[in-house]
Structures are given as C-alpha cells and as structure tokens.
Amino acid sequence: MKNRLREPNIAWLLIGLILLLQGCADKHTEPFDPNKPVTLTIMYDSGFESGVEEEFYNRFGEQFQLKYPNVDFHIIKEPEYNPELTAKENEQALLAYIAKERPDVLKLGPVRFETVAAAGKLIDLAPWIQRDKFSLDGIYPPVIDAIKMKGRGTLYGLSPTFMSWALYYNKDLFERYGVTPSQDKMTWEQVLDLAARFPVDGSPEERIYGFTQPFSSDSSIFALMESIAKTEQIALIDAAGTRLLFDSDGWKRITKLTVRSMNSNSVYFPVAVDLSRMLVDDPFLSGRAAMVVMGDSIAGDLQGMNQIRENSIPPEEPLRWGIVPVPIDPVNPQSANDITVFEMYGIGADSTAKAAAWELVKFINGDEWAKAKSRSKDGGNLLARIAYNKDRYGHFNPEEMEAFYKVKPQSEEEQRQIRQVPPAFRTSFAEIVREELESIAAGKQNVEQAVQKIQTRGQAELDSFNARTEEK
Numbered sequence: 001m002k003n004r005l006r007e008p009n010i011a012w013l014l015i016g017l018i019l020l021l022q023g024c025a026d027k028h029t030e031p032f033d034p035n036k037p038v039t040l041t042i043m044y045d046s047g048f049e050s051g052v053e054e055e056f057y058n059r060f061g062e063q064f065q066l067k068y069p070n071v072d073f074h075i076i077k078e079p080e081y082n083p084e085l086t087a088k089e090n091e092q093a094l095l096a097y098i099a100k101e102r103p104d105v106l107k108l109g110p111v112r113f114e115t116v117a118a119a120g121k122l123i124d125l126a127p128w129i130q131r132d133k134f135s136l137d138g139i140y141p142p143v144i145d146a147i148k149m150k151g152r153g154t155l156y157g158l159s160p161t162f163m164s165w166a167l168y169y170n171k172d173l174f175e176r177y178g179v180t181p182s183q184d185k186m187t188w189e190q191v192l193d194l195a196a197r198f199p200v201d202g203s204p205e206e207r208i209y210g211f212t213q214p215f216s217s218d219s220s221i222f223a224l225m226e227s228i229a230k231t232e233q234i235a236l237i238d239a240a241g242t243r244l245l246f247d248s249d250g251w252k253r254i255t256k257l258t259v260r261s262m263n264s265n266s267v268y269f270p271v272a273v274d275l276s277r278m279l280v281d282d283p284f285l286s287g288r289a290a291m292v293v294m295g296d297s298i299a300g301d302l303q304g305m306n307q308i309r310e311n312s313i314p315p316e317e318p319l320r321w322g323i324v325p326v327p328i329d330p331v332n333p334q335s336a337n338d339i340t341v342f343e344m345y346g347i348g349a350d351s352t353a354k355a356a357a358w359e360l361v362k363f364i365n366g367d368e369w370a371k372a373k374s375r376s377k378d379g380g381n382l383l384a385r386i387a388y389n390k391d392r393y394g395h396f397n398p399e400e401m402e403a404f405y406k407v408k409p410q411s412e413e414e415q416r417q418i419r420q421v422p423p424a425f426r427t428s429f430a431e432i433v434r435e436e437l438e439s440i441a442a443g444k445q446n447v448e449q450a451v452q453k454i455q456t457r458g459q460a461e462l463d464s465f466n467a468r469t470e471e472k
Contacts, residue, residue, distance in 0.1 A: 030354070032355040032356055035070060039072040039073065040356055041101060041103045042074070042103060042360075043077075043103035043107065044076070044077065060360070061073055067363070079097050095119050098348065099121075104352075104353050104354070104356070104357040105345060105348070106122070106345070108157070108346065109342055109343065109344075110150060114150045117151045117152075121349050122348065123354065124156060126154070128358045129155075140386045140405055142409050143384045159342075160343075160364050160384055161341075161384055163341075164295065164382055165294065165326050166325060166326055167186070167191065167403075168323055170284070170290050170322075171320040171322050173198070181322060182194065182324045185333055186328070187327055188227070190327075191291065192267065194210065194291070195210025195267060196261070196264045206288075207288070208289070208290070210289070211289065211291045212270075212284050212289035214292060214293075215270050223430075224267070225255070228258075230338070231327055231328065231336050232330075233332070233410070241466070242463075255451055256447050262438075262440075268283050268289055285301060285305050286305075293326060299393050302395060321395055323404075325337070335410050336410065337408060338409055345365065367385060370383045370384075373388070374390075386405055389401045425461065429461055432454055436454050
C-alpha cells in the first residue's frame, strides 16, 4: 500500500523537475524585444583597407538596422596575431581581450574559433535554433559539420559563406582545338592527359597550355604534386612526424605523372608572380590555358576579366568558361573535395544582450541575407545556403555551380590520415623537389634516381627541422 501511494508523488516530482529545467532553458533563450534600444558590441575582422566598421555595415549592419532600427552597433577590431609572441601567448592575449571587451557577437576564423570555443567563451546555439525553429536545412551540411568539428561536437557558431574548389575550363579553347571538354569524375591523371592534347608550339608569352597551376601559388611544381596527394590521401610524413614517405609507391607514381607533364610542356608552372599584373599575365584568366583547379574566388576574377575585354578599345569578345567538379580519388570518388569555412559568427558567453545577438547571428545566416546577396552578383565566396549560388555569376550556367558541392569534402578522419606538413619544412622541401625534377627534365637522371635523392635530402631536412623545433 505504501509503495502505491508513493508512485504518484515520484511522477509529480519528475514532471516538476522537467518544468524547472524547461524554465531554465527559456531563461537562457529569452525573447528578443525589437522595441527596446540595445547596443551590440561586435568583434569583427576585415581583410580590406576600408576597415572593419565599414565592411560590417556594408555586409550586414545596414540591412539589419532597416529591420530593427533600435539596435545599434559598437564595432571592435579582432586583435592581430603578434609574430613576436608564441602561439600560446597569442591565445592568452585574445582571450584576455575578449574577457575585457565582452563582445556580444564574434566573427572568428577557423583557428581562433576553436580556441575561443574551447575556452568556454561562446554559447551553444542549439537551444536558440530549437526555440525559433531556425532552419538549417538549406545550409550545405559540410559547413555545419566543419563548425561542429571546431566546437568538438557543439554548434558554437554559424557561417553564411564557405570556400570550395572546382576544375575550370575554357570552352573556346576546347572547341577551337577539337578536344572533348572536361567531364565529371575525372582523375588527376585523366586531367593531365587531357591537357597534353593541346598544341605546345609558340613562344612562352603567346602559346597555349592545356593546364596551369594557380598563378599565385609558390613552388608550383610541388604544389601540383601536393594537390594530387591530397586528393588521393597519400601522406608525405608518417604519423610521428619523423620519417619522410617520398619513396612510397604513391609518391613515385605522382612523381612520374608530374615529370610526364613537365616533359610534354602541356602544364604551365608559374615561377615569378607579379600580383599587380595577374589579370594580364595569368594564362587562364587571359585565355591562354585550357584548365585550372581553383577555389570559387576566381569566379569573380573571370567575371571582371570579361568586363575588361568588353570595355577595351576595340572591344574583345568575352571568354566562355565552364566548371566541373575537382579531380577525384579513383579509390574513393565520392569524397575528394576540400572546403574551408573561414568566417564563423558566435555569441559571447559573457554577453548581456544574447537575445539581440542571436537575432543578428540568425539574420547573417538566414535566407533573407543570402537571397539579397545572391542578387548583388559582386563575387565573393559561395553562400552556405547553396540554393542562392545559382544565379550569382552570369557567365556560368546555373547548373554548373553545383560543381562546387557535387563532390563531398573529405571527412575529418580522412584528412587526419594525411599529416599536415609544417610550412617552414614545406618551403625547403619544395625547393629540393623542384631541383631534382628539373634535373630529370634535363636528362641528367631518371625518376628512380630522383626519388631516392629527394628521399635522402628531404629526410635530412626533416631531421634538421625537427631538431630546430625541439631546441625552440
């Protein structure tokens, strides 16, 4: 009898506890009052000379204030990275700045976002998303996955944009020389074989190239090899970071493929780059290269290049461009792309205006802003709400824009298989590779000899790099 009398009481206690927790959740996601004046402190960074405040207002602030005139902004600049400090000291300086300024909304890049989230300086957006039924359905799922990865499983921010890669090709050149255009699901070997079908005669300043490395890339011979290795998940250094793996079968195959492209003279490898003349000198932008693998940012350059051609005296015909997905890994064809989420917007844990801050974060990442941005046709990176990317570039067919997200990016586990090569070591190693591969092209040695020399010289350089790192 006693047990029966106690059962209802336990049930009521559980219900009471659930209601109490729900009340706490509601308190942490209080509703936004548009009639209440509020000033939001925004920590923002800009890569433009115009400054952080002007860029923020141009991108988001003016539109948001038209909707919510009672919200004002106080823009503070994200602290710059100090090269004289260690990485740890830079992290501490950033966190101290955040603790002092208490920003309501923070715009952060990938590295700093991870640091700030791990320090507990951002709030979980999931309760707010759930409360407002804010739809994430239109956002490219890998963008959300990338942000969650930085937050160790928690969604501490959202991003309205991302960067992706694709294979661009010049339709006019393919038609002129009767070459079948680039297709979906091509491997790197197929792409480079296709490049070799274009003529190679003529002076370096006037001739056609089947394929070109990005004009701004340094050590472009090794950069091409790196791209192939990354696609096919071939590591350069072992997991311990102590042994070079250039003498592996994978790197031997990449070396042979690269040397074949060098010998055929079908690939343009930039050496000295004058960025002030990039639009003129870049063989792809100027219409002298048939293919290039680049990020989405070049799409705006192509549009600008055609405007220059149309406004020249006499006017020149605009070039016709096409896009297909990046070269694939023949073993894992569904997962070969690489995306970067370079701007993430989160809400400060110490914010006293979280409701208004969430309204801004929601606006930045919502349909309304993406739709307005898609109409501007002013370039910039891809919109995370991918349905709005179709009509942003008039010189591409809308369906072609899907090339940027047709091939899924490699997962965190897949990326982890390829150890990140330290930049300082990469620079010196790339020079070793260039010297030895050019020696092959000059007929002074064969591929096997070059691979062994690169392995020996590269291992010595890696040992030296690790020794210097340990001393520091």
